[in-house]
Amino acid sequence: MPRSRSDSMRGDGDSPRRAVLHLAWLIVLGSAFLAPVLGTGYWAEDLYQSMSPRASTVLNGSTYAEVIFDHVVHTLRLGRFFPLTGMLIPAVHAAFAEVWQYKAFLVGASLLDLTLFYALARTLTGRRDFAAFSSCLAVGLMQFRATIDPFIGNVGMVQILVALLFGSLLALQRHLDRPGGGPRSWWLLGSVSAYLACALLYEVSYVLVPLHLLLIARAGVGVRRFARTASPFLGVVGVCGALSVLLRRLYPSEMYWHHTDFAPLDVLRAVAYQTSAALPMSYFLADPIDLFPSPTGAAMLRWLLDARVVLVGSAAFGLCLICARRPGGAGAPGPIGRADRRWLVALGAILAVFPSLLLAISPHHRATMAPGVGWIPVLIQIFGVALAGSAILWALIESPAGGGPGARWKALLASMLVASTVGITYRANEEVARCFLAAPGTERFRTEVGVAGGGHHHPRLLLEAALRAGLLDEVPEHATVERTRDYPFWYDATYAPLFFASYAGKPVDSPGPSSPPVPTPAPADSYRVRDMHTWRGFGAVLLSRRTGGGEPGGDPAEDRALRLYVRHPSIDRVGPADAFHLEGADPEGREPGAPVDAEDLPVLRSGPGWVLLSLGPMGGVLPADSLRVVFDRPRDPALARGPSGGSPPARLH
Numbered sequence: 172m173p174r175s176r177s178d179s180m181r182g183d184g185d186s187p188r189r190a191v192l193h194l195a196w197l198i199v200l201g202s203a204f205l206a207p208v209l210g211t212g213y214w215a216e217d218l219y220q221s222m223s224p225r226a227s228t229v230l231n232g233s234t235y236a237e238v239i240f241d242h243v244v245h246t247l248r249l250g251r252f253f254p255l256t257g258m259l260i261p262a263v264h265a266a267f268a269e270v271w272q273y274k275a276f277l278v279g280a281s282l283l284d285l286t287l288f289y290a291l292a293r294t295l296t297g298r299r300d301f302a303a304f305s306s307c308l309a310v311g312l313m314q315f316r317a318t319i320d321p322f323i324g325n326v327g328m329v330q331i332l333v334a335l336l337f338g339s340l341l342a343l344q345r346h347l348d349r350p351g352g353g354p355r356s357w358w359l360l361g362s363v364s365a366y367l368a369c370a371l372l373y374e375v376s377y378v379l380v381p382l383h384l385l386l387i388a389r390a391g392v393g394v395r396r397f398a399r400t401a402s403p404f405l406g407v408v409g410v411c412g413a414l415s416v417l418l419r420r421l422y423p424s425e426m427y428w429h430h431t432d433f434a435p436l437d438v439l440r441a442v443a444y445q446t447s448a449a450l451p452m453s454y455f456l457a458d459p460i461d462l463f464p465s466p467t468g469a470a471m472l473r474w475l476l477d478a479r480v481v482l483v484g485s486a487a488f489g490l491c492l493i494c495a496r497r498p499g500g501a502g503a504p505g506p507i508g509r510a511d512r513r514w515l516v517a518l519g520a521i522l523a524v525f526p527s528l529l530l531a532i533s534p535h536h537r538a539t540m541a542p543g544v545g546w547i548p549v550l551i552q553i554f555g556v557a558l559a560g561s562a563i564l565w566a567l568i569e570s571p572a573g574g575g576p577g578a579r580w581k582a583l584l585a586s587m588l589v590a591s592t593v594g595i596t597y598r599a600n601e602e603v604a605r606c607f608l609a610a611p612g613t614e615r616f617r618t619e620v621g622v623a624g625g626g627h628h629h630p631r632l633l634l635e636a637a638l639r640a641g642l643l644d645e646v647p648e649h650a651t652v653e654r655t656r657d658y659p660f661w662y663d664a665t666y667a668p669l670f671f672a673s674y675a676g677k678p679v680d681s682p683g684p685s686s687p688p689v690p691t692p693a694p695a696d697s698y699r700v701r702d703m704h705t706w707r708g709f710g711a712v713l714l715s716r717r718t719g720g721g722e723p724g725g726d727p728a729e730d731r732a733l734r735l736y737v738r739h740p741s742i743d744r745v746g747p748a749d750a751f752h753l754e755g756a757d758p759e760g761r762e763p764g765a766p767v768d769a770e771d772l773p774v775l776r777s778g779p780g781w782v783l784l785s786l787g788p789m790g791g792v793l794p795a796d797s798l799r800v801v802f803d804r805p806r807d808p809a810l811a812r813g814p815s816g817g818s819p820p821a822r823l824h
Contacts, residue, residue: 193303193490194289197310200486201285203479204310204597205278207604208322212270212628214607214620217324218660219669221273224265226669230678235265250422250429252415255372256328263326270632280330281322281550285309287337288554292561294344295515296507300494304589305561307490311592312553314454315603317462317620318539321547323607329550332372336379336551339365343383346400347390363403370411375548377408378525382518389514427535438531441540445527448545449552451560451592455599457543460617462602475598484594491589495568495582506569506576507562515562522555564588624660630704631661637702637712637736638674640776640783645733646679646698646714653699653717654683699730699795708780709802711751712736715795732786732795735772739802740780747774747782754799 213221227233233241239261246257267273285306293302315322321329339362346358366383369376383404387397419429432438447453455463464470507515526548530536536546545552564585569576602615609615611626620626646652652671657663662670667681697717704710714734739750747769754767772784 190293190299193299193494194286196486196490197285197289197303197306198282200307200483200490200593201282201310202278203483203486204313204593204600205281205322207315207601208278209271209274211274211323211604211607212625212631213273213661214324214625215319215623215660217264217273217326218624219666220260220326221264221270222661222666222669222673224261225268226672229672229676230668235261238265247418248422249426250419250424251374252411252418253371253373255368259328259331259372260326270628277322277324277327277330280327280334281313284330284333284337284550284554287334287341288557291337291341292558294341295518296511298507301507301561301565304491304494304565304585305557307487307494307593308561308564308589309554309557311487311589311596312449312451312557313550313600314448314452314553314596315600316448316454316544317460317603317606317617317625318544319547321550323604325547328372329547332369332376333551333554335365335369335372336376336382339363339369340382340386343386343400347387347392359400359403363407366404367407367411370407373548374411374415375526375529375551377412378528379521379551380404380408381521381525385514385518385521427533430534431532432534432537433532437537441531441537442524442527444540444542445530445545445549446524446552447542448549449523449556450543451556452595452599453543454603455543455595457541459541459544460606460619462606462615462617463599475595477598479601480594480598483597484590487593488586488590491586492582495585496577496579507565512562512566516559519555519557519559519562523552523559524555526551624658627658627661629710630656630658630702633704633710633738634662634670634700634702634712635674636738636781637783638671640736640778640781642700642712642714642734642736642783643671643675643677643679643698646675646677648677648679650679651697652679652681653697654681655699655701657684698733701795703800708738708740710738711800713795713798730795732798734775735784735786735800736781737769737784737800738781742782743777743779746770747772747784751800751802754801 224235224238227238227241228235239258242261243254243257247254263273263276267276288309289302289306291302292305293299296302313322319325321327342358342362342365346356346362349356349358362383366376366380369379384401387400392400423429456466464474527545530540530546530548540546568578568581568585570581573581606615606617606620607625608628609617609620609626610629611621616626643652654662654667660666662683664683664686667683668678671677671679671681699715699717701713701715702710703712712735713732715730715732717730735753737747737751742750750769752768769782769784772786774782775785776783
């Protein structure tokens with residue numbers, strides 16, 4: 172018999188107020204759990220894609236609409252049919268110009284997924300307590316990885332896909348709950364439209380159509396209605412799949428998505444590896460880059476004894492215990508039936524395993540898979556593991572054995588299991604997030620992160636801020652601005668023009684260490700940018716101008732300082748004179764090496780934690796090659812954690 176909406180909600184003894192409490196608790200828990208994302212920087216493709224939309228408007232005179240259209244065409248000509256992703260990449264980076272905005276968007280999209288998963292679990296079971304318990308387990312499965320990770324980057328593409336997928340399933344269930352609902356239901360149209368958006372976003376969606384077929388079968392409809400309801404979803408897969416094959420034929424290339432391999436053992440191994448990445452604490456236990464302490468011993472105990480870990484784990488434990496004790500309370504809803512549990516496990520298994528199928532036939536993806544290490548569809552798979560795993564745990568809680576449904580010891584045990592997963596995974600995520608920020612040569616730096624441009628987050632923030640503050644305002648367009656450093660994928664010979672165009676708002680020629688040398692004698696409009704980053708929150712960027720030199724018998728080339736951007740956490744409160752001074756200058760007859768007080772330099776602009784100074788009043792004779800910035804002993808108690816005792820003279824280079 173078809174399951175009506177009243178049947179699906181039968182026994183939901185929880186009040187709407189309790190549902191609001193569950194959701195609020197869940198959102199706060201998820202926000203705290205994902206907070207380490209906010210401190211990470213751009214990584215991998217995000218490093219240059221974050222600059223491309225704004226740079227295109229400067230370098231090519233394009234509008235954002237033209238940038239998005241061109242990117243969609245570019246992805247199609249590469250032989251891949253995921254046009255919505257081609258739109259999403261430039262659109263997201265155009266909308267969120269700063270890295271903290273981008274990271275907040277990723278966290279918000281993940282919280283939306285969590286909310287929709289709660290709604291889906293509640294709709295399927297009619298139980299708010301189960302939905303909150305299952306969602307809490309899903310939080311504990313959100314593991315960060317020092318590989319291509321959907322929580323750290325990737326423009327939120329998988330989060331949006333998950334939201335569309337869950338929205339499609341919820342709309343389909345509403346359609347099926349309509350007594351005698353026909354194929355023209357608006358809910359069905361919405362469900363098909365959302366699934367079409369999934370298919371246009373990522374090809375992995377093709378293999379998720381069994382979720383819709385399973386929901387239709389679960390409703391107990393007849394064969395004719397099953398066929399009418401299922402046919403639009405199968406049509407989406409057929410049309411999008413055919414277009415994907417057509418594009419690969421029209422635009423063949425050596426790109427990895429044009430190469431497939433169906434060796435059975437290799438495919439099965441890849442499915443196992445990719446699915447293992449969604450299992451609880453799998454990345455922590457595998458520890459592929461030797462980031463975590465040994466799971467046994469005092470070092471692990473000290474590692475876990477962190478106030479934030481205790482707080483997040485306690486929040487998870489409290490929510491789970493409230494939900495798990497509900498089955499045994501007076502007036503509680505009836506248990507989830509055995510048949511419903513089977514449907515939950517089946518739906519969870521499809522979500523957990525099927526996203527790995529297309530990846531498993533790609534040698535490129537298989538090459539980097541390992542136990543606990545998978546690709547970005549793992550974000551889809553964690554919800555499958557959460558749904559199936561919580562259904563099994565809930566069956567134990569509701570079992571008459573061991574003291575009856577909701578027995579205290581069973582509720583405590585299940586809650587402790589989930590809370591331990593949440594707490595340990597949160598601590599592991601903190602370490603991974605710090606790994607993304609670690610500079611080359613430091614203890615936490617890992618080559619696996621560095622090869623994709625990780626480890627230079629703070630220098631990028633410094634240079635971005637300096638350009639936004641107006642460091643290059645007086646530099647003419649198309650001038651030569653020599654870089655003294657290379658940072659991969661955003662400040663090197665290939666991408667530096669995009670960086671300057673994006674953050675300085677003007678096109679310049681930007682050679683650097685890996686580029687051909689600047690001609691000698693230097694052109695009249697030849698400039699140089701030096702940056703120095705000493706500690707988080709402290710740094711400086713110097714603009715100088717190169718003149719003369721290179722002619723027989725002429726004067727040697729000179730490199731004169733023009734503008735100096737300094738970042739200091741409390742410079743706006745204590746003033747530049749109490750924050751730093753300059754060394755290595757000899758202006759106005761001073762002895763070489765005599766310090767120059769910052770109060771002698773005019774302030775062009777300033778803001779919270781930064782100041783832009785003009786070095787022109789010193790006659791334009793400050794020698795940039797010998798100029799050093801020294802951060803003085805902070806007089807402000809708020810700076811006690813900074814470089815105390817004064818920093819050593821830090822040369823700008």
